[in-house]
Amino acid sequence: MSEATNQQQPIEQLIANRLAKLDELRRLGVEPYPTRYRVAESVSDVRRRFAGASTEGLESDRPAVRLAGRLRSVRGHGKVSFADLSDGAEQLQLYLRKSDLDETSWKVFSLLDLGDFIGVEGTIFRTRTGELSVAVSRLEVLAKTVRPLPEKYHGLADREARARQRYLDLLSNPESRAIFETRSRIVSGIRRFLDGAGFVEVETPMMQPIPGGASARPFETHHNTLDLDLYLRIAPELYLKRLVVGGMERVYEINRNFRNEGISTRHNPEFTMLEFYWAYADYELLMDFTEEMITTVAEQATGGLVVPWGDRTIDFSRPWRRLTLRDAILEHSELTEEDLSSRERMEAAAERVGVLRISERSDGKLLEELYEMTAEPRMIDPTFIMDYPRDISPLTKSKPGNPEVVERFELFIGGLEVANAYTELNDPAEQRRRFEEQAAAGGGVVDEDFLLAIEHGMPPTGGEGVGIDRLVMLLTNQQSIRDVILFPQLRPRDSQG
């Protein structure tokens, strides 16, 4: 047996060592995976409870605690040992003295490995150096860990492993855990804000017969019983508007969208979007509302309004700049009014700034491309870019007196598109013309069911989508969307290893 063990690969040997201890525990009559171990408080709770307790106070009180957690490190000194117990968020030092423990507990301790879950009973005290610690009197195994964890000091650095085995990343990299805790605060902060403003949270179909509300390529699936092709939604927009028709004047949904496009530092095939619709609002009101919502959430999540972003900072302080798409181009590039004055001049300008496949782009798309190639990366502090071309905004109401420009804004922060909002088109005849225009240009089908809904009357409405993943990136200073999504899409690993 031991000869065979020596032939094994290193990781197999490390596992064998742990399995041997597990067997030894069982021989001693100790169950390595007991059914339950109830505790009244966590390691973090105890740290908080005794944070201000003095050495002398603890010495006289000797408060008893019962705790469970994962063993993260051990510093042995012969007949005494120090160890760190973690609840995933915080650690507490354990102090184990052979003379203070029953024989089984001391023996069990010697059979532990880093990463094992244990339960301890003991009293709280401070060591000579002032470290809050538990003088352990009783110790139990709660779950044996049979594989070694990443190294304690450097944690897990390999980016692939961090994404594939997120549990190891969370365990060994506190910064990573902090990102996802902040993400949770952002999402709950948004819910609190919208609930407080009288919005109702709803859930609309993920599987749609016609993928609408955006123009990305959808993922396709099929329902067998109905023998029906379905698409994972690329946006919830057209369903949320049906709810506005139905009298839900303030609705929102925070959920996944799916787009079958490329993967990049700012795109994941499934991503989280907030969409909200507000009857009798328009895009100007939405700008005010968005400033308030995001500054509120940013402050809750980060504690301030000026946050680091790479080697720069983002200042979320209000008011945020608002400028039209045209003005943004003129202000942030060498281009002039002249360059935007005709199709020919725009094409020449597009050529100069490096836009590709110019001839395939509509006039409106060309203008947006010019913006993206010049001004967009420079929008670091929050900026509303308003008044988009009609032909790239088929669900948006035109500006009064100017049918070629629509009441639409996008919000840019840190060079990222974070939100997209419109004064919603609610004229069913005009909506039909826009759908037909899109269809003729190869951009999807006319959604008759949606038209049927708004023919029953949709009030004037403002609607907005906010990319939650990107907002989290901005508020946690992460340059890749993969680092703010727990399980980003990756290629399956070759099973051959």
Place this chain on the structure above:
RNA sequence: GGGCCGUUAGCUCAAUUGGCAGAGCAAGGGACUCUUAAUCCCUAGGUUGGAGGUUCGAUUCCUCCACGGCUCACCA
């Protein structure tokens, strides 16, 4: 999908011009009753991502493949 870069022990990282593949942590054995990246002594651990090629000799050079990172394209 294209271009560039990367992949070395369980983890974090070294390795000169193509010349015996190393360290720290973790692991195993030993010492140690206030340490905290504990310390000290000893031991073991490698198909250098995979498959080919060049060479007396390949972690190193070449080709292909896998996965990842960055970037470009796609994403009204």
